[in-house]
Amino acid sequence: MNETVIEVSIAAAPSVLWPALRDPSLIRRWFGWDYDGLDDEITQIYGTAVAEPDAHTLELGNGDRFALIDQGGRTIVRMTRPPQVPDDEWYEDITEGWTTFLHFLKFGVEHHGLAERRTIYLDGPLIPGESAASILGASSLPVEAGGRYTATLAPGDYADGIVDFVSSLQTGVTIEDLGPGLLVVAAKPTVPYRAKQELQIILATYDLSADEFDEIEHHWKQWWDGRSRQE
Numbered sequence: 001m002n003e004t005v006i007e008v009s010i011a012a013a014p015s016v017l018w019p020a021l022r023d024p025s026l027i028r029r030w031f032g033w034d035y036d037g038l039d040d041e042i043t044q045i046y047g048t049a050v051a052e053p054d055a056h057t058l059e060l061g062n063g064d065r066f067a068l069i070d071q072g073g074r075t076i077v078r079m080t081r082p083p084q085v086p087d088d089e090w091y092e093d094i095t096e097g098w099t100t101f102l103h104f105l106k107f108g109v110e111h112h113g114l115a116e117r118r119t120i121y122l123d124g125p126l127i128p129g130e131s132a133a134s135i136l137g138a139s140s141l142p143v144e145a146g147g148r149y150t151a152t153l154a155p156g157d158y159a160d161g162i163v164d165f166v167s168s169l170q171t172g173v174t175i176e177d178l179g180p181g182l183l184v185v186a187a188k189p190t191v192p193y194r195a196k197q198e199l200q201i202i203l204a205t206y207d208l209s210a211d212e213f214d215e216i217e218h219h220w221k222q223w224w225d226g227r228s229r230q231e
Contacts, residue, residue: 004081006098008106014056014068014075020105020114021058021066022051029114030105033121033202064098077102092189096169100184103165103172104204107182111174112206117181118213122201122224130154130227132187132199136171149173155223159183178216179206 010017020026024042032038050059056068062082069076079098084091108114137151137159150160151173161174170186181204188198203220205213 003083004095005078006081006095006102007076007078008102009071010075010077010106010109011073012075012109013073014070017068017075017077017105017109018053018056020109021068022046026114029117030108031101033119035121077105089191089193092191096186096189099167099170100172100186100202103184104182104202107164107172107174107204111180115206117179117204117206118208119205120201120203120217120220122199122220124198124224126187126197126199127227130199132169132171132185135185135199135201136173136183153183154227155220157219175203178203178208181205 020030024039024046027042027046028038032041045060048061051057056070058066060066064082065080067076067078067080069078079102081091081095081098105114108117135154137153145163145165147163148161149163150158153159159173159175159177161176161180164172164174164182166172169189170184172182172184174180175183183203184201186200186202188194188200190197201220201224203216205216208216
C-alpha cells in the first residue's frame with residue numbers, strides 16, 4: 001500500500017507555524033477538542049517526536065511525519081502517514097482526524113493568529129434519514145470550498161459564512177457569529193468494527209464570553225441528545 005498524504009496551504013511562514021507543532025499550549029489550539037485528557041494526549045503523541053527545526057520536519061512515534069514547506073509567503077503543512085498495516089483497524093479514522101485538525105490549524109492561524117478557542121464535540125450514530133449534509137442544511141451550501149452560504153443548521157440555528165473545505169467525508173464551514181468559528185461535520189469511514197454509519201461534529205468558537213459559550217453548548221447538546229433518542 002502507498003503512503004497517505006494530507007496537506008493544507010496556510011498564509012504564514014514556516015517559522016510562524018513551527019511553534020504550533022512543538023509548544024503544547026499552542027498544539028491544543030488546533031489539535032483535538034476540549035476534554036479532560038487532552039493535555040495528556042498531546043504529551044503522549046508529541047512528547048517523543050523527533051524534530052528537525054532547521055528543516056521544519058517532525059516525526060511522531062508512530063511514523064506520521066509533518067513537513068513545513070515554504071511557498072514564499074505561504075506554507076504547505078504536509079502530513080505523511082506510513083502505509084496501513086493489516087492489523088491497524090484505526091488507520092482510516094486517524095487519517096480523517098488529521099484531516100480535520102490540519103484544517104483547524106489553518107483556520108486558527110489565518111483567522112485568529114492561533115488564539116485560544118473553545119470547542120463543542122458531538123459523536124455518535126446517524127439516525128434514519130439523517131446525513132452529514134442534512135446537519136449543515138446542505139441544500140443551500142455551495143458545492144466547492146470558498147463560496148459563501150446561508151443556512152439553517154440542524155439544531156435550528158441560522159448561520160452564514162464561507163465553505164472552508166470539502167473532502168470525501170468532511171465539510172467545514174465558517175460561522176460568522178461565533179468569532180468567526182469553524183464547524184466541521186464528518187461522516188466516519190465505513191470499517192468492519194463500526195456496525196452503522198456514525199457522525200462526528202466539532203465546533204470551534206472564538207471570542208465568546210463564558211455565558212455565550214455555555215448557552216451555545218447547551219443548545220447543541222440538547223439538540224444532539226434529542227435526535228439521538230429517535231434512533
